[in-house]
Each structure stands twice: as structure tokens, then as C-alpha cells.
Amino acid sequence: MEIIHKHQLIKEYLIERIKNKELMPFDMIESENELADKFKVSRMTSRKVIDELVVLGFLYREHGRGTFVSDLPRFKDLQSFLCFTEEAALKGLAVENRIVEFYLDLPTPAIRNKLGINMNTKVWYIRRVRCVDNQTYAYEDAAYLSSVFKDCDEQILKGSIYHHLENALGINISFANQEIEAVVADKMTAELLEVSEGVPLLKISMVSYLKNGLPFEYTTTYYRSDRFKVSQSAFRSRSR
Amino acid sequence: MEIIHKHQLIKEYLIERIKNKELMPFDMIESENELADKFKVSRMTSRKVIDELVVLGFLYREHGRGTFVSDLPRFKDLQSFLCFTEEAALKGLAVENRIVEFYLDLPTPAIRNKLGINMNTKVWYIRRVRCVDNQTYAYEDAAYLSSVFKDCDEQILKGSIYHHLENALGINISFANQEIEAVVADKMTAELLEVSEGVPLLKISMVSYLKNGLPFEYTTTYYRSDRFKVSQSAFRSRSR
DNA sequence: AAGTGGTCTAGACCACGGC
DNA sequence: CCGTGGTCTAGACCACTTA
Numbered sequence: 001m002e003i004i005h006k007h008q009l010i011k012e013y014l015i016e017r018i019k020n021k022e023l024m025p026f027d028m029i030e031s032e033n034e035l036a037d038k039f040k041v042s043r044m045t046s047r048k049v050i051d052e053l054v055v056l057g058f059l060y061r062e063h064g065r066g067t068f069v070s071d072l073p074r075f076k077d078l079q080s081f082l083c084f085t086e087e088a089a090l091k092g093l094a095v096e097n098r099i100v101e102f103y104l105d106l107p108t109p110a111i112r113n114k115l116g117i118n119m120n121t122k123v124w125y126i127r128r129v130r131c132v133d134n135q136t137y138a139y140e141d142a143a144y145l146s147s148v149f150k151d152c153d154e155q156i157l158k159g160s161i162y163h164h165l166e167n168a169l170g171i172n173i174s175f176a177n178q179e180i181e182a183v184v185a186d187k188m189t190a191e192l193l194e195v196s197e198g199v200p201l202l203k204i205s206m207v208s209y210l211k212n213g214l215p216f217e218y219t220t221t222y223y224r225s226d227r228f229k230v231s232q233s234a235f236r237s238r239s240r
Numbered sequence: 241m242e243i244i245h246k247h248q249l250i251k252e253y254l255i256e257r258i259k260n261k262e263l264m265p266f267d268m269i270e271s272e273n274e275l276a277d278k279f280k281v282s283r284m285t286s287r288k289v290i291d292e293l294v295v296l297g298f299l300y301r302e303h304g305r306g307t308f309v310s311d312l313p314r315f316k317d318l319q320s321f322l323c324f325t326e327e328a329a330l331k332g333l334a335v336e337n338r339i340v341e342f343y344l345d346l347p348t349p350a351i352r353n354k355l356g357i358n359m360n361t362k363v364w365y366i367r368r369v370r371c372v373d374n375q376t377y378a379y380e381d382a383a384y385l386s387s388v389f390k391d392c393d394e395q396i397l398k399g400s401i402y403h404h405l406e407n408a409l410g411i412n413i414s415f416a417n418q419e420i421e422a423v424v425a426d427k428m429t430a431e432l433l434e435v436s437e438g439v440p441l442l443k444i445s446m447v448s449y450l451k452n453g454l455p456f457e458y459t460t461t462y463y464r465s466d467r468f469k470v471s472q473s474a475f476r477s478r479s480r
Numbered sequence: 481a482a483g484t485g486g487t488c489t490a491g492a493c494c495a496c497g498g499c
Numbered sequence: 500c501c502g503t504g505g506t507c508t509a510g511a512c513c514a515c516t517t518a
Binding site: 044055060062063177178179180181182183184198199200201202203223225229230231232 | 284295297349353417418419420421422423424438439440441442443463465469470471472
């Protein structure tokens with residue numbers, strides 16, 4: 001039985017209006033009091049809804065003026081290392097994966113190095129374009145240890161690889177090391193992402209590890225910078 | 241005059257205990273009611289503090305069990321929040337700061353929003369090119385609360401602002417929220433960084449906080465992607 | 481059953497922005 | 500001045516976990 005909370009209804013109402021373009025970027029939405037009246041809730045409840053949509057990047061507030069629709073409801077990668085599908089799901093959005101190609105082959109020297117394997121250990125090469133709401137977000141060029149990702153097929157690649165590994169295969173993913181750079185789109189990547197050559201892209205390279213410390217994945221992803229950015233918090237270290 | 245909100249005090253209390261390792265990852269913190277009693281606030285206020293720290297990744301909740309310290313602070317060591325000067329020093333390199341301009345002025349709406357200040361609170365605008373070994377690395381566009389960075393002058397800006405704040409002024413810097421994007425160099429930035437227009441740059445925007453939770457700095461830095469990249473580790477969250 | 485977090489109310493006062 | 504968001508209260512009832 002689904003329990004419908006009041007704040008969910010208001011959230012759906014606002015997200016629908018943003019997705020339908022009924023509310024455009026920089027438009028002001030109803031005030032907290034108006035929302036509260038309209039849905040017959042207290043102001044604390046309407047505020048909470050707006051709080052959540054602000055965190056998700058759909059809205060922003062201006063003290064004394066009002067609450068407005070963000071120009072680009074971009075993705076944020078809280079550093080807790082969620083997979084692409086999970087991040088989209090957090091915002092109530094569905095992912096479509098366009099498979100460019102995938103095949104089993106011997107590792108390149110770079111991949112041997114990153115995954116610490118010898119030249120006879122085959123890996124799955126998987127190249128996909130990740131889309132949300134029919135819009136291209138990222139081009140992903142991945143290599144997986146075939147000894148871990150044993151049953152690679154098209155059906156799985158259309159969904160979430162991480163969910164498959166964790167849920168169907170019972171594999172424990174632990175952590176990843178990432179490197180973040182800025183690059184400009186080359187011809188091939190630009191075509192796949194449906195952007196012009198030369199636009200900026202965030203390039204994130206990642207080696208992911210199992211609980212037992214085995215590196216099993218080396219992935220480079222090129223994110224459209226107009227639709228994606230990384231957020232994180234960091235502590236100041238005490239050292240001098 | 242700075243207004244200290246009740247939730248700031250509680251936030252400071254919790255963040256300090258996490259930073260000091262008094263609270264370790266997976267430790268349970270006080271319940272919402274205990275926090276409310278301890279600080280003589282309502283439960284809604286103690287909840288709000290926890291909400292914020294959950295969003296920042298410091299804590300996570302488990303319904304019916306309690307609120308716990310997340311394992312994110314672990315990679316404090318790996319991707320510690322160091323200033324530019326410190327990072328260079330770690331590699332035995334010396335920094336030269338070329339001051340482009342600096343002046344005291346009223347805050348823009350964006351800065352008011354990021355720092356949570358009113359339109360009468362003046363901030364220092366500081367623009368510098370950061371060089372290592374006579375090579376340009378980054379262009380930094382910073383705004384500091386003048387109530388915190390009281391004594392801004394050319395001599396200080398040629399060195400490390402953070403060292404000055406911490407050592408000369410005894411200010412406690414706690415943590416920062418960062419957003420990372422990819423952009424291409426516009427004409428002005430390209431000239432300052434001695435690169436061609438259109439080359440990719442890493443744009444890192446940061447709001448830094450004092451120990452008491454006061455945001456005191458909003459800085460946007462454009463890094464040459466040929467000389468700088470971000471490395472970090474991320475842990476797979478245990479959800480699902 | 482006791483304690484935790486999750487949702488929600490109906491108020492209050494304050495700070496800010498624009499008219 | 501009015502309407503906006505920002506903070507805060509002192510309750511309430513519910514859902515979940517653990518003992």
C-alpha cells in the first residue's frame with residue numbers, strides 16, 4: 001500500500017509544470033503561502049517541498065523576492081558515488097542507454113595498468129550514450145573485467161550495470177578513484193552527444209573496486225557541461 | 241552585526257565532533273530529541289540541522305534506528321581541502337600570485353545568495369592569476385566577507401589568504417562546498433592564463449564556511465586543464 | 481513497549497525586496 | 500508598506516526498529 005504524503009502531491013505538481021514547460025526557467029512559482037493555501041497544508045509543508053526541489057536543482061530562492069525555476073536542472077553528483085541511473089531516479093527521471101558497441105577483447109596497456117591484469121585477461125568494452133528525457137547527457141567508454149561481469153548482454157546494458165552486478169550477481173562494489181578534467185568535444189563524441197565540436201565536456205575517469213579490493217572497472221565518461229556538474233563538500237584539514 | 245542562528249550552533253557542534261574523530265564513521269549521534277533538549281530548541285530545529293548535514297553527506301539516517309556518521313569524511317585525507325599554496329608546497333613548488341585587481345564593494349545578488357548576506361554587507365572582490373614556476377595555472381575570482389577578512393592588502397594577496405586568515409587572524413576554516421564544471425576560455429580569461437580562446441578549463445566554484453557555519457568566501461577558479469585535474473575517491477553508498 | 485526518525489500543524493517574529 | 504522567504508516553536512500522530 002502506497003502512503004501518499006501531502007508533500008509528494010505538491011512536488012509532483014511542481015515537477016510536472018516544470019517538465020511541461022508550463023513553468024520556464026526564471027519564472028517565479030507560487031509563494032510558500034499560496035502553495036500552502038492551494039493544497040490546504042501548513043506553510044512548513046510547502047516550504048519543505050521547495051527545499052527539496054532546491055536541493056535537486058529545479059528551483060532557487062531569492063529572499064524577499066520569491067522562488068524561481070532554475071535555468072538548467074543539472075545533475076549533481078554528490079560524492080557518494082551513485083551510478084547514473086540512481087542519480088536520475090532521485091529526480092524522478094528515467095534513463096535511456098543507447099548502446100554504441102560492446103565486445104569482449106584483450107586489454108589495452110592502459111587498461112592492464114589501471115586494472116592490474118595481465119595481457120591474457122579479457123575485458124568487456126562497453127560504449128554507451130546516456131540519455132535522460134530523450135536528451136543526451138554523457139558518453140561512457142567502459143571496460144569491465146569479464147571474470148566479474150560474466151554475463152554481459154544487450155538487455156543488461158540498456159539498464160543499470162551496477163544494479164545488475166549488485167542485485168543479480170551479488171557483487172559488492174566498494175569505492176572508486178576518480179580523476180576529473182575538462183576537455184573539448186572531438187568530432188566523434190560531439191556527434192554522439194549531439195553537440196558541436198569544441199564544446200566543453202567534463203571528463204571523469206574512474207577505477208572502481210570490489211569490497212575485496214579488486215579493481216574491476218575502468219570507465220571514462222564525457223559529460224555535457226551544459227547538463228551536468230559535480231558537487232562535493234570537503235573538510236579543511238588541520239595541517240599547516 | 242552577525243546574527244547567529246540556533247541551528248548554526250548545533251551544526252558547528254556536530255561538524256567539530258566529526259572532524260575531531262570524536263564521532264567516527266557509523267557512530268550514532270544523539271537523537272533528534274536529545275539534540276533539541278541539549279540546545280534548548282524545538283525538535284523541528286534539530287531536525288533541520290541534521291537534514292542539512294545529510295545533504296552535505298556528513299550524516300545518514302535510518303528510520304527507527306537513529307542518525308549515523310557517514311563514511312564520507314574518511315576521504316578527507318585523500319582529497320583534503322587544501323588551498324592552492326598548500327597543494328603546490330606539497331610538491332615542493334612555489335606559488336606566485338599575480339594580482340589582477342581587488343576592491344571593496346557591495347555584493348552582487350549571486351554573492352548575497354551564496355553567502356547569505358544582505359545588500360549592505362560589503363565584500364572584498366579579489367581577482368588573481370595563480371602561477372607555479374612562472375607558468376600560469378589558474379584564474380581566481382573571489383569574494384570574501386569584509387567582516388571576516390578585515391585587513392585585505394596587496395602584501396597578503398601575494399601570499400596565501402588562508403594562511404593569513406588562520407595564522408594572523410586566528411580564524412577557523414571548517415569546510416567547503418564545491419561545484420565542478422567544464423567551460424571554454426573566454427577572451428579575457430584566455431589572455432590572463434596565456435592560452436588560446438576556446439581551450440577547455442575546469443571551473444570550480446566554492447563556498448567556504450567557518451567553524452561556526454558562517455559562509456565567508458565565494459570563489460570561482462578557472463584551472464588550465466593541461467596543467468590541473470581533480471583526483472578524489474568516492475565510496476559506494478550502502479543504500480538499497 | 482520504548483525510542484527512533486517521518487510527516488504535519490498553526491501559529492510567531494524577523495529580514496529582505498520592491499513599490 | 501506589503502508580500503516574499505528565513506527561522507523557530509510546541510505540540511501531534513505515524514512508521515519503523517529493537518528489545
